Amino acid sequence: MRAYLDHAATTPVLPQAVTAVAAELGHVGNPSSLHTAGRAARRRVEEHRERIAAALGARPSEVVFTASGTEADNLAVKGLYWSRSASDPRCRRVLVPAVEHHAVLDAAEWLATTQGADVQLLPVDGLGRLDLDALDAALAHEPDRIALVSVMWANNEVGTLQPVAEVVARAQRVGVPVHSDAVQAVGQVPVDVAASGVHALTVSGHKLGGPPGAAALLLRPDVAVTPLLHGGGQERDVRSGTLDTAGIAGLAVAVEAAVHEQPQRRARVAALREDLVARVASVVPDVLVHGDPDPEGRLPGVANLGFPGCEADALLMLLDARGVDCSTGSACSSGVAEPSHVLLAMGCDEHEATSALRFSLGWTSTAFDVDCLVAALPEALTRARAAGRLSLRGG
Amino acid sequence: MRVLAALSGGVDSAVAAARMADAGHEVTGVHLALSRTPAATRSGSRGCCSREDAHDARRVADVLDLPFYVWDVSERFQRAVVDDFVAQYAVGRTPNPCLRCNEQIKFAAVLDRALALGYDAVATGHYARREVHSDGTVTLHRAADLAKDQSYVLAVLTQQQLRHAAFPLGGDLKRAVRVEAATRGLAVAGKADSHDICFIPDGDTAGFLADALGSAPGPVVDGRSGRVLGRHQGVHGFTVGQRRGLALAEPAPDGRPRYVLGLSPVDRTVTVGPREDLAVAGAWTGAPVWCGGEPVLPLDVRAQYRAHGEAVAAQVSSADRAAGGSQPAEAAGLSVSFTVPQLGVAPGQTIAFYTGDGGEQALGSATIVGTWRP
Numbered sequence: 216m217r218a219y220l221d222h223a224a225t226t227p228v229l230p231q232a233v234t235a236v237a238a239e240l241g242h243v244g245n246p247s248s249l250h251t252a253g254r255a256a257r258r259r260v261e262e263h264r265e266r267i268a269a270a271l272g273a274r275p276s277e278v279v280f281t282a283s284g285t286e287a288d289n290l291a292v293k294g295l296y297w298s299r300s301a302s303d304p305r306c307r308r309v310l311v312p313a314v315e316h317h318a319v320l321d322a323a324e325w326l327a328t329t330q331g332a333d334v335q336l337l338p339v340d341g342l343g344r345l346d347l348d349a350l351d352a353a354l355a356h357e358p359d360r361i362a363l364v365s366v367m368w369a370n371n372e373v374g375t376l377q378p379v380a381e382v383v384a385r386a387q388r389v390g391v392p393v394h395s396d397a398v399q400a401v402g403q404v405p406v407d408v409a410a411s412g413v414h415a416l417t418v419s420g421h422k423l424g425g426p427p428g429a430a431a432l433l434l435r436p437d438v439a440v441t442p443l444l445h446g447g448g449q450e451r452d453v454r455s456g457t458l459d460t461a462g463i464a465g466l467a468v469a470v471e472a473a474v475h476e477q478p479q480r481r482a483r484v485a486a487l488r489e490d491l492v493a494r495v496a497s498v499v500p501d502v503l504v505h506g507d508p509d510p511e512g513r514l515p516g517v518a519n520l521g522f523p524g525c526e527a528d529a530l531l532m533l534l535d536a537r538g539v540d541c542s543t544g545s546a547c548s549s550g551v552a553e554p555s556h557v558l559l560a561m562g563c564d565e566h567e568a569t570s571a572l573r574f575s576l577g578w579t580s581t582a583f584d585v586d587c588l589v590a591a592l593p594e595a596l597t598r599a600r601a602a603g604r605l606s607l608r609g610g
Numbered sequence: 611m612r613v614l615a616a617l618s619g620g621v622d623s624a625v626a627a628a629r630m631a632d633a634g635h636e637v638t639g640v641h642l643a644l645s646r647t648p649a650a651t652r653s654g655s656r657g658c659c660s661r662e663d664a665h666d667a668r669r670v671a672d673v674l675d676l677p678f679y680v681w682d683v684s685e686r687f688q689r690a691v692v693d694d695f696v697a698q699y700a701v702g703r704t705p706n707p708c709l710r711c712n713e714q715i716k717f718a719a720v721l722d723r724a725l726a727l728g729y730d731a732v733a734t735g736h737y738a739r740r741e742v743h744s745d746g747t748v749t750l751h752r753a754a755d756l757a758k759d760q761s762y763v764l765a766v767l768t769q770q771q772l773r774h775a776a777f778p779l780g781g782d783l784k785r786a787v788r789v790e791a792a793t794r795g796l797a798v799a800g801k802a803d804s805h806d807i808c809f810i811p812d813g814d815t816a817g818f819l820a821d822a823l824g825s826a827p828g829p830v831v832d833g834r835s836g837r838v839l840g841r842h843q844g845v846h847g848f849t850v851g852q853r854r855g856l857a858l859a860e861p862a863p864d865g866r867p868r869y870v871l872g873l874s875p876v877d878r879t880v881t882v883g884p885r886e887d888l889a890v891a892g893a894w895t896g897a898p899v900w901c902g903g904e905p906v907l908p909l910d911v912r913a914q915y916r917a918h919g920e921a922v923a924a925q926v927s928s929a930d931r932a933a934g935g936s937q938p939a940e941a942a943g944l945s946v947s948f949t950v951p952q953l954g955v956a957p958g959q960t961i962a963f964y965t966g967d968g969g970e971q972a973l974g975s976a977t978i979v980g981t982w983r984p
Binding site for chain 2: 528529532533535536551552598599601602607
């Protein structure tokens with residue numbers, strides 16, 4: 216038996232979502248077709264849309280289906296920028312916290328390098344939380360030139376929740392739309408789109424028990440975005456492409472279940488995480504715990520732990536060999552572990568940013584997973600620390 | 611044994627890893643990322659630096675059911691291999707980067723880390739043989755496939771490094787290795803061999819050096835008359851023994867081709883002359899690396915000074931006992947006298963020493979720092 220401690224990367228698909236996907240695959244019909252089969256498919260899609268909207272405090276018309284969280288983030292960031300800069304050419308500023316996911320950061324960076332955007336990375340504190348004073352200062356300076364603010368609901372690497380409500384309140388005062396990447400948050404903590412006041416919000420199926428390849432951007436109808444994809448005009452002309460009816464069915468079932476079970480799951484997973492952190496600290500006294508320690512200020516299942524004196528990729532490999540799956544911050548396309556941009560933004564030095572691992576628990580996690588980690592860690596850490604003095608980078 | 615198999619994405623390292631796994635070892639595949647900005651796909655004859663190669667390595671590990679990781683050695687590779695390559699050319703020398711990579715990366719940084727992580731050996735797809743003797747010492751030998759033999763670029767390894775190396779392909783012909791790869795269902799079975807220099811994907815070494823070193827024009831001088839025959843854009847564009855590309859307006863008086871005889875980066879001079887003036891009787895080297903302890907000198911050997919060159923009869927002695935010529939100040943190593951004068955021996959080249967009898971066992975190597983004429 217292996218311990219899967221990487222639910223923030225992807226989490227097992229719920230059995231009821233598997234059933235829903237399989238059932239939908241048994242039907243024929245393009246939801247855009249005018250005949251009976253098409254209408255039937257369209258009806259099922261619309262029912263799923265309504266269920267997703269209801270679970271997330273949104274209106275059905277706000278749900279724009281996409282093929283990934285990354286696509287939804289790109290649609291929000293690029294689409295809002297293009298739309299607002301088209302109506303006012305001076306409107307070219309994009310404000311994003313430095314700890315955003317690459318789906319937002321790299322989209323913004325692309326806008327800066329190729330589309331004339333002026334991207335401002337906002338600083339965070341030592342817990343990874345956006346510095347609201349810095350946001351205030353940024354918003355006070357020529358707010359009519361700000362195209363958008365994008366702030367994640369919860370950080371994927373350290374789990375810290377962002378002050379989305381405070382960001383929305385401030386942005387609203389100066390008329391700037393806010394996008395939030397809530398990929399890590401939905402199903403983990405309460406997320407209500409209408410109550411939050413965000414203009415656009417990203418949700419992804421495979422992070423909450425749905426199938427990969429099914430995601431959505433919840434987009435207020437009064438917010439204009441320029442599409443990334445052109446074609447058949449599906450999804451109110453915002454996102455062309457034949458709808459993935461099976462993925463959408465699985466997404467709907469999973470979102471509904473994740474939101475419904477969120478309070479109990481949060482309590483159970485948070486307790487497991489506390490146990491994990493305490494027991495790792497008992498065998499590794501100098502372990503660093505990154506992110507907000509307050510259970511109210513963080514995702515329940517993410518534990519980002521720093522192991523001084525070793526390189527995270529070596530420790531990952533040794534834990535993998537001992538049956539534990541976990542994650543370094545992020546890896547480039549060829550699989551090389553990079554220093555975590557999140558930890559660097561939080562004030563960690565280069566060494567700390569390359570010596571941390573993320574353990575993330577989810578709906579299938581049990582005490583057994585924690586037992587496996589605590590059993591495997593001491594020997595793996597001893598070896599990784601021996602190798603840490605022989606860094607491939609340094610010397 | 612716990613074995614770390616270096617998977618380049620090519621056919622040789624794939625079969626090497628497969629054989630280690632078949633032999634019952636616990637094998638982990640590692641692809642070494644040598645560049646931070648890899649090209650997307652293979653192009654030309656380049657080696658192992660592209661994303662496509664990383665992908666191919668991963669697919670090999672999948673098929674062999676090995677754990678697989680990518681290790682980022684790009685910074686060390688840049689410093690120890692690429693920067694060194696450029697620096698050597700800048701001072702008029704002709705280095706071999708593959709050899710430097712084995713010495714500084716594969717069997718140093720990577721091996722050291724592997725040992726610390728609990729592995730016993732690093733396995734590669736090099737064509738060379740190791741022999742383990744009853745007293746535990748390990749000797750390095752030429753591969754059975756002499757056309758593919760890579761013992762020259764491994765003759766920089768110390769006894770300690772050799773003990774923790776594995777070259778599972780040394781006893782076979784390349785042809786058989788390809789067949790075996792196909793039989794094992796490895797998609798890389800038909801992949802083209804890598805040759806040339808992996809970090810110069812388009813094979814344009816002169817262009818790469820020009821980019822790195824810029825233009826440093828100087829005279830092309832006739833070695834006998836001392837007359838200036840032309841101009842060049844930098845000594846790094848030339849290697850000793852080169853005939854083509856001299857672009858001299860004035861032909862030699864006897865009409866015979868001229869060759870590069872020497873490079874002097876200090877006064878930016880390229881010296882040229884007839885083929886017979888290339889001949890050297892011997893070479894001084896820097897400090898040698900002996901694969902198994904230091905042998906008793908002087909010693910009759912077969913000496914090889916190019917990766918795919920022939921090994922020729924020579925006698926090796928300590929530089930302080932050298933005869934002939936005036937040795938350079940930096941010659942703290944050996945003096946190598948060729949039985950028959952050699953053409954195209956240049957500073958910066960590594961000279962590998964093989965046993966004098968059959969010439970099969972590599973004894974060690976050293977870098978040439980100077981030569982003397984017959």
